[in-house]
Amino acid sequence: MNKEKNQERNKILNLLKNERLNRFLEKFGGYSAVLSVIIIAIMLIVGTTLYSITEPMNMFTHWISNIGAGYNGSSQIFSVLLITTIIVEIPFIFDLIRRLFIKNNEKERLSLIIFSILIIVIIGILGISFFNLKAFPILHVISAISFFIGSMLMMLSFSIAIIQNPKFPIYQALVGFVASFIFLVFLSTFMPYLIEGRNLVNIIISMSSEYNINRFWEWLSVFGLMFWTFETGIYFLKHK
Numbered sequence: 001m002n003k004e005k006n007q008e009r010n011k012i013l014n015l016l017k018n019e020r021l022n023r024f025l026e027k028f029g030g031y032s033a034v035l036s037v038i039i040i041a042i043m044l045i046v047g048t049t050l051y052s053i054t055e056p057m058n059m060f061t062h063w064i065s066n067i068g069a070g071y072n073g074s075s076q077i078f079s080v081l082l083i084t085t086i087i088v089e090i091p092f093i094f095d096l097i098r099r100l101f102i103k104n105n106e107k108e109r110l111s112l113i114i115f116s117i118l119i120i121v122i123i124g125i126l127g128i129s130f131f132n133l134k135a136f137p138i139l140h141v142i143s144a145i146s147f148f149i150g151s152m153l154m155m156l157s158f159s160i161a162i163i164q165n166p167k168f169p170i171y172q173a174l175v176g177f178v179a180s181f182i183f184l185v186f187l188s189t190f191m192p193y194l195i196e197g198r199n200l201v202n203i204i205i206s207m208s209s210e211y212n213i214n215r216f217w218e219w220l221s222v223f224g225l226m227f228w229t230f231e232t233g234i235y236f237l238k239h240k
Contacts, residue, residue, distance in 0.1 A: 030092070033232055034230060037230040039088060047068075050071065065144065099236070100168075113157070114154065117150050117157065120150040121146070121154060124144065127139060131143060134205070141200060186220065
């Protein structure tokens, strides 16, 4: 069993060390990050606008997931652009792993742990895209949990690795730590309700104003992730 795991690990590491792939990632990794943020921004703006034609929405009254179960084509925009974002962002993620670990032959085990976390995040995003909040609330919430916890751990892990890598400026790590902290605050806003015994799915599908703060922190979390991705992409473009 361990032999098979080592073989799989070596396959991934060898892929990330491939010279052609390295040249591609160095050239397009930064662009991949910037473009993915632009796509998400378009999704949020267009999706919110279309949704609001029928029912006004803002950061306090609605979850982002409401766009995916919304009106006037907002749900299609939500799903298609989320999936597009995953595809577009793949070079950035591989480039980030390559720069932090593979390029310097350091902490390869940690790079594989982060790679595993990224798989969970991707599965979460796909679940959010395919299972809208109204039609498949349980599957949607499970997917959202995977995305938010996975994203927080991803940025936190990268930030810790950046601090230990002298080739990266400290502010790169600070951006990740701040974004991770926002995710932590968002997730912690559910704790009082869960301690009371409330059902998480019922909280998410609820439109009650009682959860306005939770919704606000959800939007802030996504904005934090977008800023971290964009800022890191710009750094890569400046330091090829």
